[in-house]
Amino acid sequence: MKKRDVSWVVVLIVLLMFSLVLVGGCGSKQEKSAQDSSEHKEVMVEEGGGTIVIALNTDSIVTFDPANYRDRETETILRNMFDGLVTRSPDGKVVPQIAESWKALSPTEWEFKIRKGIVFHNGEVLTAEDIVFTFNRIIKEGAINGQTAARKGLLGPIEQVEATDEYTVVFKLKEPFPVILQALCHQQIIPKDYYEEVGLERFLEKPVGCGPFKFVEGKLDDKVIMERFDDYYGGSPEIPPVGPPKLKRVIFRMIPELSTAVAALKTGEVNIIQRVPEDMIEDLKQDESIQVKEAKGTRVYAIEINNKMPPFDNPKVRKALNHAIDMDKIIKELYKGYAVRLPGPMLPYAFAAHPNLEPYEYNPEKAKQLLQEAGVKDLKVVIDTEPFREEEALVIAEMLKDVGIDASVRKWEWSVLKAKMKEGSRQIYLTDWGNAYLDPFDFLNPKLKTGGRGNYSFYSNPEVDELLEKAGKEVNDEKRKELYYRAQEIIYNDAPWIFGYAKISVEAATSNVKNWRPSMDSRENMHDVYIEE
Amino acid sequence: MKGIKILERILLAIPIMLGIAIIIFFFMRLTPGDPVDIMMGKAGMVSKAEIANLRKEFNLDKPLHIQLFLFLKGLLKFDLGKSFTKGMPVMELIKETLPATIELALFAMMFALIIAIPVGVISAVKQNSWIDRFAMAGSFFGISMPHFWLAIVAILIFSVKLNLLPTQGRISYGVELAHITGLYVFDSIVTGNLEALIDTLKHIILPAVSLGSAMAAIVARVMRSSMLEVLRQDYIVLARAKGLPEWLVITKHAVKNALIPTITVVGLQMGVLLGGNMIIETVFGWPGIGRMVVNAIFARDYPLVQGVVMFYAFVYITANLIVDIIYTVVNPKIQL
Numbered sequence: 001m002k003k004r005d006v007s008w009v010v011v012l013i014v015l016l017m018f019s020l021v022l023v024g025g026c027g028s029k030q031e032k033s034a035q036d037s038s039e040h041k042e043v044m045v046e047e048g049g050g051t052i053v054i055a056l057n058t059d060s061i062v063t064f065d066p067a068n069y070r071d072r073e074t075e076t077i078l079r080n081m082f083d084g085l086v087t088r089s090p091d092g093k094v095v096p097q098i099a100e101s102w103k104a105l106s107p108t109e110w111e112f113k114i115r116k117g118i119v120f121h122n123g124e125v126l127t128a129e130d131i132v133f134t135f136n137r138i139i140k141e142g143a144i145n146g147q148t149a150a151r152k153g154l155l156g157p158i159e160q161v162e163a164t165d166e167y168t169v170v171f172k173l174k175e176p177f178p179v180i181l182q183a184l185c186h187q188q189i190i191p192k193d194y195y196e197e198v199g200l201e202r203f204l205e206k207p208v209g210c211g212p213f214k215f216v217e218g219k220l221d222d223k224v225i226m227e228r229f230d231d232y233y234g235g236s237p238e239i240p241p242v243g244p245p246k247l248k249r250v251i252f253r254m255i256p257e258l259s260t261a262v263a264a265l266k267t268g269e270v271n272i273i274q275r276v277p278e279d280m281i282e283d284l285k286q287d288e289s290i291q292v293k294e295a296k297g298t299r300v301y302a303i304e305i306n307n308k309m310p311p312f313d314n315p316k317v318r319k320a321l322n323h324a325i326d327m328d329k330i331i332k333e334l335y336k337g338y339a340v341r342l343p344g345p346m347l348p349y350a351f352a353a354h355p356n357l358e359p360y361e362y363n364p365e366k367a368k369q370l371l372q373e374a375g376v377k378d379l380k381v382v383i384d385t386e387p388f389r390e391e392e393a394l395v396i397a398e399m400l401k402d403v404g405i406d407a408s409v410r411k412w413e414w415s416v417l418k419a420k421m422k423e424g425s426r427q428i429y430l431t432d433w434g435n436a437y438l439d440p441f442d443f444l445n446p447k448l449k450t451g452g453r454g455n456y457s458f459y460s461n462p463e464v465d466e467l468l469e470k471a472g473k474e475v476n477d478e479k480r481k482e483l484y485y486r487a488q489e490i491i492y493n494d495a496p497w498i499f500g501y502a503k504i505s506v507e508a509a510t511s512n513v514k515n516w517r518p519s520m521d522s523r524e525n526m527h528d529v530y531i532e533e
Numbered sequence: 534m535k536g537i538k539i540l541e542r543i544l545l546a547i548p549i550m551l552g553i554a555i556i557i558f559f560f561m562r563l564t565p566g567d568p569v570d571i572m573m574g575k576a577g578m579v580s581k582a583e584i585a586n587l588r589k590e591f592n593l594d595k596p597l598h599i600q601l602f603l604f605l606k607g608l609l610k611f612d613l614g615k616s617f618t619k620g621m622p623v624m625e626l627i628k629e630t631l632p633a634t635i636e637l638a639l640f641a642m643m644f645a646l647i648i649a650i651p652v653g654v655i656s657a658v659k660q661n662s663w664i665d666r667f668a669m670a671g672s673f674f675g676i677s678m679p680h681f682w683l684a685i686v687a688i689l690i691f692s693v694k695l696n697l698l699p700t701q702g703r704i705s706y707g708v709e710l711a712h713i714t715g716l717y718v719f720d721s722i723v724t725g726n727l728e729a730l731i732d733t734l735k736h737i738i739l740p741a742v743s744l745g746s747a748m749a750a751i752v753a754r755v756m757r758s759s760m761l762e763v764l765r766q767d768y769i770v771l772a773r774a775k776g777l778p779e780w781l782v783i784t785k786h787a788v789k790n791a792l793i794p795t796i797t798v799v800g801l802q803m804g805v806l807l808g809g810n811m812i813i814e815t816v817f818g819w820p821g822i823g824r825m826v827v828n829a830i831f832a833r834d835y836p837l838v839q840g841v842v843m844f845y846a847f848v849y850i851t852a853n854l855i856v857d858i859i860y861t862v863v864n865p866k867i868q869l
Contacts, residue, residue: 053706059815059828063620070574141586148586150572153579220619221630221820225706255701255818263688264700299576415566415833434576442577453579 049228049248050531052513054524055261055270058254060221064207065200066188067138067149072434075186076523077224077252081121082188082209085112085131086181087236090295090519092349092438094181095238098126098189098210107176107475114167118233120191121214128163133192135161135171145200154183176473178480182437212245212527224252235527246515246530262508265290271513271531272524276506278336284508292508295518296349300342300443301389301432303396303498304457308424311376318495320370321428322360324403325396325498329362334392339501344492345448347502350438351477352484357492360499367403380406384421384429386414393430396498421456428498431456436521440484444468448491459496539858546850553846554608554839558601561835568617568833569593591617591835604839613840618832623840626825632715633703634821637813638806640718640737641745646799649749653756653795654788657764668753675750684743684816691739698735701818708732740817744810748802755798759791766790 056076062069066082069075079087085099096102099112118126138149139158157174164170171180194208207215212232218224227249234242253270255261262280264270266287276284276292284290303325311317331339342348343357371379381400385393390411397407412420420426433454435443446452449468450460464487471483492499507518512532519525569587573579588594592603607614613623652672656665692700703717704710710729713720718737721730763769764787772782811823822841829837 153583257816419565
């Protein structure tokens with residue numbers, strides 16, 4: 001046997017030994033979890049109620065700590081175990097959850113009354129102290145074992161949270177924060193005493209909340225198992241039915257490959273899948289054992305233009321590009337109609353979306369004319385995209401060729417593309433940005449305010465900046481709307497992007513899943529769902 | 534004397550590890566993309582202070598040489614750092630994902646060898662027969678088919694249409710298994726858990742076959758050609774001349790000698806199986822190290838990528854050292 005052959009065998013043996021040594025160390029703990037699971041299984045058989053399996057289109061969630069992540073899938077799982085002060089109904093309205101009611105004492109002070117009789121999964125009673133503790137962990141620097149919570153930025157100017165009595169808390173803000181209620185939907189409450197007693201590490205092993213389901217066991221990159229919390233207070237009275245969940249058990253599985261998820265749905269291994277690809281929707285709709293449902297999307301897909309780079313610094317050129325692209329055709333042909341065209345930058349169903357903007361008309365002649373007026377000849381552009389929108393970029397390049405622009409496509413991994421865009425060295429790029437609050441505040445500010453974190457188009461208009469600044473501090477909704485309308489009109493006329501579309505999110509479930517409705521924010525709320533036997 | 538030589542080799546491994554550590558450290562940082570920015574995603578409000586805090590926490594605010602120093606200092610204590618994206622020690626993450634990858638690679642190899650060696654042998658013995666042509670056409674198919682395509686087609690046929698095997702995962706929910714090594718099939722055997730054994734085998738068949746098919750095809754072709762060569766050797770003629778039954782000639786004399794080049798190929802392929810199974814791990818929802826490290830690269834999770842690369846390097850160096858030591862034992866003429 002040659003030396004090389006022996007090397008490989010030994011490499012393998014060494015790897016095996018490592019695995020034995022490494023994994024052997026935690027054997028006892030895992031054995032225990034297996035025993036736990038057997039106990040739970042017996043309970044399940046006795047009580048019934050059904051088990052649902054949901055496939056999440058991710059490789060791994062981030063954590064079981066509700067204060068420390070920026071990831072939608074993690075939130076989807078955690079919000080079945082943890083409740084917040086407020087939540088959102090499936091159609092996007094903010095409704096009470098742990099909070100019973102609230103009022104603004106002043107533009108910078110908000111008071112929340114807490115529902116009585118809520119208990120955490122460990123039996124601890126929820127009081128204002130738990131709310132204060134939860135928010136302090138997020139807003140105070142270094143509050144998570146010296147680390148600052150990754151969700152701090154989502155709470156904007158909230159600087160202090162105080163309990164004024166056992167069931168009342170007051171949020172004090174540095175400046176007015178008109179989207180405070182939207183922001184609070186995304187923050188979930190943890191029990192102070194339990195956390196202080198066990199510490200972070202054990203909390204992550206056995207997270208405790210007051211949501212409809214309690215944690216049983218879970219591995220971030222594999223599956224998370226939870227079961228019904230029988231003492232649940234019932235959830236938001238505005239999202240009936242109120243009461244304990246019907247399902248006995250909920251399992252979330254990480255399945256990063258969509259075609260595997262579809263196959264698993266067809267075999268009944270999983271009950272719900274998200275992000276059904278457009279080309280599989282019709283096939284699933286034909287299947288009688290499967291139901292397909294839609295929800296509005298909260299992510300804006302656009303084609304951004306580098307506003308600083310000539311000739312794109314001329315609004316006429318940018319308008320010409322808007323007229324050159326047949327967005328309706330892209331939606332119809334490429335996305336099979338599962339997208340909504342956006343006339344301007346905002347989602348049409350978001351708060352303060354301008355009601356009267358009309359999408360730029362597809363008119364190649366007008367585009368040519370505008371390019372001519374701008375004195376643009378022999379323009380060569382490279383359209384940059386992430387791999388998942390390559391086809392769209394190719395179609396756009398062809399449409400640009402029709403108006404005399406020599407366009408080609410370059411595909412990049414997102415982190416590389418992002419670095420390139422931020423350098424200002426690229427021309428036109430396909431991007432997307434989420435708008436979970438459904439409010440211009442967390443969308444127009446990062447995307448179109450001068451220096452915004454996601455302002456890849458380098459758009460800068462002092463008037464828009466001022467309007468956004470004012471609207472961000474205005475607490476009167478009607479006045480905010482007016483300010484945002486004006487900002488959108490200016491943005492529409494400046495055409496910093498080729499305005500795009502919002503995808504309709506399509507989810508599918510086995511037909512025995514009842515009372516299930518996909519949410520706008522892709523959250524899978526299992527409180528009301530049940531499996532028909 | 535030998536002890537000193539071994540110690541010398543161990544000491545020599547230190548500069549190699551150091552070199553690898555420095556190369557991977559700089560390669561990751563030369564790749565465009567900011568880990569904190571990527572982590573904050575494409576949505577919502579992020580304050581500048583928040584970004585600054587995270588940069589500070591990950592030591593990204595420090596000059597490169599300090600970052601390198603901190604990384605090397607950690608290495609001395611076998612501390613590979615904490616993953617940016619998962620917030621867990623890298624060592625812990627490797628510990629969790631490695632057994633799944635090893636198990637998959639082992640089964641893929643086992644499948645490949647069980648198929649490939651008999652196919653190669655029979656093809657050579659029955660050269661140019663229909664069996665030979667069919668087998669070689671099959672192996673051509675195996676080499677040509679991309680893993681992911683084969684995997685998805687296999688899921689479609691064996692899971693969706695025939696409902697024989699699960700589509701993804703390592704073990705069904707509700708099947709209990711005490712974890713000893715993290716290799717589920719092995720653990721089921723050791724604990725005598727028949728239910729878990731059947732279930733884990735069912736789960737591993739499709740990924741192992743999809744991953745092992747290309748290897749099976751290559752090994753079958755190599756086995757066939759080396760068998761053909763061996764069968765023409767004088768000692769085979771002699772074996773036949775002395776009246777040995779044909780099956781004994783084949784198994785005892787031919788296969789044994791034909792296996793040598795095959796083992797070289799198997800060795801090389803094993804590396805591919807261990808390192809190149811990210812796609813199969815993704816398609817079958819198999820929580821292994823390949824999937825984890827590729828995602829870490831996309832997320833620019835420096836500590837995790839560095840840690841896994843260092844871990845592999847350490848394993849390879851240790852393995853090579855052990856091989857060299859074994860050689861000196863087997864053949865005293867060879868010196869360290």
